[in-house]
Amino acid sequence: MSRRAALCVPANEPRKVAKALGSPADEVVVDLEDAVPVDEKVGSRSTVADLPARDHGALAVRVNAVGTPWHEEDVAACAANPAVDSIVLPKAESAASIRALGERLEALESAAGRTRPLRIQALIESPAGVHQAAAIGTASERLCALIIGYADLSASMGRRVEASWQFAQDAVLLAARLGGVEAIDGPQLTVADDERLAGAARSAADLGFDGKWVIHPAQIGTVQTAFTPSPEEIAEAREIVAVIEHAATEGRGALTWRGRMLDEALAVSARRTLDRSTGKEPA
Template sequence: MRALHAPTRRRAVLIVPGFEERKITKALAAGADEVVIDLEDAVAVDSKAKARALVVRVLRELDRDPARSIAVRVNGLATQWAADDLAALAEVSALDSVVLPKVEAAADLVRARELLGRHPATLQALIETPRGVQDIDEICRTTAPLAAVVIGYADLGAALGRGAELPPQRWAAIQDRVLLAARASGVAAIDGPHLGIADNADFRGRVHWAREAGFDGKWVLHPGQIDTTAAEFTPNPAAVEAARRVLAALDEAAERGLGVARLGDQMLDEAVAVAARRVLTQTEGN
């Protein structure tokens, strides 16, 4: 099975419950870089099978926007629903990525990949337990096709004995831990959702903090939060032009057989190139 789309941007990721067709359809048209349809926390125990069938039908019938990514958050591997979730999604070509909750080991991702069979979907690891944070390096080094790691503040906060809605500065140590592991393995790092649904000063401050911390994007719970989030994670024109000049200088040096490149008074190396490519990815989505 061949996926219809392989996006790279996840500036604004909208999560939507997987039990109501109208909300799913509306979310898919809301303009987020990625929509995550939730079969886990948002769905009651006695509605799991019904929600799964609904999501599969909606995605099969969807006339999708190729500029947007579609992901589904399945139930955790320790539950009785995970295998059925992944088996059903393995037959859906419109699926780009699977979000696996409560990932605590690289083996969790490998097992999810096995259950997806030959489907080309990538995986995303939701980090929401102390063990997941502790073993984040191993998780990011998995042999499974891991595209992103996402911090889940609600469950993680409960496990740590702290409120999920503490000021973002109180999460800095964990954010840095996850971000460093992701960057070392070339995996995107996405900040988890703020539990409020308003696009207010508190929300904007949290989005700004996540972007300054180095994250690639943030989950949001309401379509009204998409524009603010996408704008925050989109580099400004000056940064874009600087990134293009850096990569052009490196390409020119390579063509001339030079081991180093220079742009004005700046010596350029691969680290500078990585940063420049990330800027263009956030701008152009490729």
């Protein structure tokens, strides 16, 4: 599946959770971490236990960080509910933490008789996380996405959220491609569906990201549009793939097409465009 627009919703607000589950978001992330006050964290965990499977799209849960009093039980609640597709691990800073979570999940799934393994998404939101992104991205077969967390990264770097974050975007994108997982841009920290959101989504898509987190249902359509190839892009990608595949049958690895040099590298890019158009998860 593709995570063009992942809607993050607080676990302690059941009405918002129910609305999110029925939304057109490609993924819903039920948040037990930053969005939930300390005195509501234990009670909010029951929301995870009762989450139903979505009719369309994926379902993830952001658990509390490793080392907090709530982490272990959060993970156990996710493993016990077959409707949950993946766990978002916040404050991811090492490959070891991803591997340890994978081992913990293996034991929990075996005890629960769960047949479909939980996947892991790593939230990169600290200097250490950015520095170790490449190692994190290749740490486990369970890993399916890397996500940038701008709010915590901003706080830990002492840099304004509105500043340029391309160094972190490049690091996370490179790590995701090395690991063969999706690269997801963090949210705009507003609930507005405006040109600022559209511009940020288009920019992330142009950089090569696969999707973006949103924090309000009104933002879903704008972000999905930014990460969905246009009909013209799809048509061109299909033609490029067809031309290169035909050339291969004639023993040619490169050729000129409409004044452009085509080779297998461009075919890979074209196939990625077609995968995005059909909702397939990038390889």
